[in-house]
Amino acid sequence: MTSDFLKQLRDTLGTDIVETDADGIAPWLTDWRGVYKGNAQAVVRPRTTGQVAACLRLCNQYGVPVVPRGGNTGLCGGATPDASAANVILSLDRLNQVRSLDTVANTMVADAGCILGNLRRAASEADRLLPLSLAAEDSSQIGGNIATNAGGVNVLRYGMARELVLGIEAVLPSGEIYDGLQTLRKDNTGYDLKQLFIGSEGTLGIITGVALRLQAPTRVRAVVLAAVDSPDQALQLLRLVFGACGPRLQAFEFFTDQCLDLVLSQVDGLHAPFPTRHPAYVLVELADTAGEEALQAMLEEVIGQALEQELCMDAALSATLAQLHSLWRLREEISEAQKADGPHLKHDISLPIERIPEFMQSAEARLRTVAGDARLYIFGHFGDGNLHYNVSRPLGADRGWAHEWEERIADLVFEEVARYGGSISAEHGIGQLKRRAFHQHKDPMQIRLMRDIKRLFDPNGIMNPGKLL
Ligand SMILES: Cc1cc2nc3c(=O)[nH]c(=O)nc-3n(C[C@H](O)[C@H](O)[C@H](O)COP(=O)(O)OP(=O)(O)OC[C@H]3O[C@@H](n4cnc5c(N)ncnc54)[C@H](O)[C@@H]3O)c2cc1C
Incomplete structure (x- = not known):
């Protein structure tokens, strides 16, 4: 049956669209991180929507599973086939106009x-x-x-x-x-x-x-790094800055002093932004279509108010583009610093913004009872309620620690996320990676409705089986 299917696929689409050679297929079988590996009988790379339609029609007729492939940068194994050699990987890379x-x-x-x-x-x-x-x-x-x-x-x-x-x-x-x-x-x-x-x-x-x-382009930017004594203070600062700057508020990023420590120790060319250390930091960026001086003045004004109202402890404003980039690097290099430090257990979660402080307190208290000396690195897009809640091995523990603790810590973190009304996946989706947590924490009624929708669109279950549902 399979060879009949492949023959029809090749006859319909042409051999330049359908790759069946094992060496040609091999590079398509793993995900970006190399965590997942699967199998496939063909890689199909159509040039038109009509060719995509012809491919799916045949796959549906023969009950062949189809794995859609974009740029393969997803971090959850969603574009990687399972171990079955029956899969067809359908890549969109030639549909690019x-x-x-x-x-x-x-x-x-x-x-x-x-x-x-x-x-x-x-x-x-x-x-x-x-x-x-x-x-x-x-x-x-x-x-x-x-x-x-x-x-x-x-x-x-x-x-x-x-x-x-x-x-x-x-x-x-x-x-x-x-x-x-x-x-x-x-x-x-x-x-x-x-x-x-x-x-x-x-x-x-x-x-x-x-x-x-599309939007109007932003041409001018102003950045400040504010030191805060707690996530609660960061929350009050967000309220003030949004009220004063509204649509110009482009970024409101948060990171703890542990993250700053890691970045300064692992990445060359970075310096501590303040003479003394503080529990956490917030990076605020404003952007506009024009009016650089007015934008800078707006940021100075609001940070002045924040210092006066004790909504932050200290502040470093960027006066030049080089300073702006240096401040951003303190936040952006955290992931690189983690990579250099060794395996971190990463949880990309979101929460109702006003509950972030309670969540952080409660989750850390629980973490300390089970893995007392684990290292905790919390940072992320605080302004949209998205935290990277990352846990790393205690100092002196070997790298196998992460593997050993992965499930227990994920269960703990996701239980706390659920308790505070958050989501186990802020950005990256479910794929293969978070299916267990998805079924543990998603409302069963919503999963049932999703399955009903899936059946309506895909009654034979050929589309990306084993992912999400
Ligand atoms: C360094 C790095 C940084 C990242 N930063 C972010 C970030 O800040 N925010 C964020 O949200 N993500 C981020 N990601 C994750 C990733 O880039 C996004 O999930 C991205 O949207 C995936 O696009 P892709 O084309 O690579 O999709 P793929 O990885 O190819 O596929 C992802 C999923 O979509 C499906 N799919 C792909 N194309 C189609 C299609 N045309 N039709 C139907 N289904 C399709 C696949 O089957 C799979 O399930 C990051 C990843 C990396 C490696």
């Missing part, structure tokens, strides 16, 4: 396989901003970004990928094309079906085209 860009309506329509960084550059050349931005933007594809509802560094101001999507074109497992590729801002005609594809992790169909909203 900008279809249109409109600087009146401020919209862009593109193939799903376009690299995010290329789309950001195309928008910038037209004097517009595509605000979705993440460290993997020069490898990840816009289709993958939407299938995972990616976040990134500009969520506070512009929202997650979901908030930037106006329309979607997708191919259903039946081979039918869902043509929702519109750029209308307003369309109240019943259920908003495109939303189902956003964050669906390839389990409902293949996204082949996207319509995105």
Whole structure:
């Protein structure tokens, strides 16, 4: 049956689209981190939406599992097949054209396989901003970004990928094309079906085209690093800065003194920002289309108020671009510093912002009762309630500690997240990695509805089996 399927696939799409040679398939079988490895009978790389449709129609007819592949930068094993040799990996990399860009309506329509960084550059050349931005933007594809509802560094101001999507074109497992590729801002005609594809992790169909909203470019920036004595003080500071700066508030990042310690010890060329150390730090960035002096004055004014009202202990304002980058590096290099330090147990979680201080206190108290001398590194996009809650081995323990403690600590952290009304996955999704926690913590009624939707779109269960649900 399989060879009949492959013959039909090749006859329909051509041998330049269908790769079946073991050496040709091998590079497609692992994820970005090398944590997951699977198997496949073919890699299909269509050039048109019609070819995607033809491929899915055949896979559906033969009951062949399909694993959609974007830029393969997802960190949950979502684009990696399971061990079955029956899988077909469907890569969007050849569907990579900008279809249109409109600087009146401020919209862009593109193939799903376009690299995010290329789309950001195309928008910038037209004097517009595509605000979705993440460290993997020069490898990840816009289709993958939407299938995972990616976040990134500009969520506070512009929202997650979901908030930037106006329309979607997708191919259903039946081979039918869902043509929702519109750029209308307003369309109240019943259920908003495109939303189902956003964050669906390839389990409902293949996204082949996207319509995105663009923004005015930001050209000037001002940054301050504020020292705070507690997460509660950071919360009060956020309230003040948002009230004073509103839409200019571009980033509100948090990190503890333990993170600063790690960065200063592991990364060359960085210096402590204040003469004395403080329990935690907040990096605030404002950005605007023009008016550098006015923006700097606005930031100085609000930080002056914060110091006066004792909403922060000290503050370092950037006066030059070089200083701005140095302050940002203290936050951005934390992940690199962790890598150099050894394996860290990472939990990318989100919480109702006002409950972050309670969560931090409660989770640490529990952690100390089970793994007293584990090292804790907490940092993240505080302004949108997203924390990286990372735990590392006690000083002197060997690197195997992380593997041994992984499940116990994840259970503890996720239980506390649930207690405070948060989410076990802020940005990266579920994939293969978080399926156990997903089933432990997601409302069973919501899982049932998700399964019902999955059955409606994909009655034969061919789309990305073993992921998410
Ligand atoms: C260094 C680094 C930094 C990162 N920073 C962030 C960050 O700040 N914020 C964040 O949210 N993520 C971040 N990520 C994770 C990752 O970049 C995002 O999840 C990204 O959106 C994945 O896009 P991709 O094209 O690589 O998708 P892939 O990894 O190829 O696929 C991800 C999932 O989407 C499905 N999929 C892919 N394309 C399609 C399609 N066209 N149609 C249907 N399903 C599809 C796959 O089957 C899989 O389930 C980071 C990753 C790295 C390596």
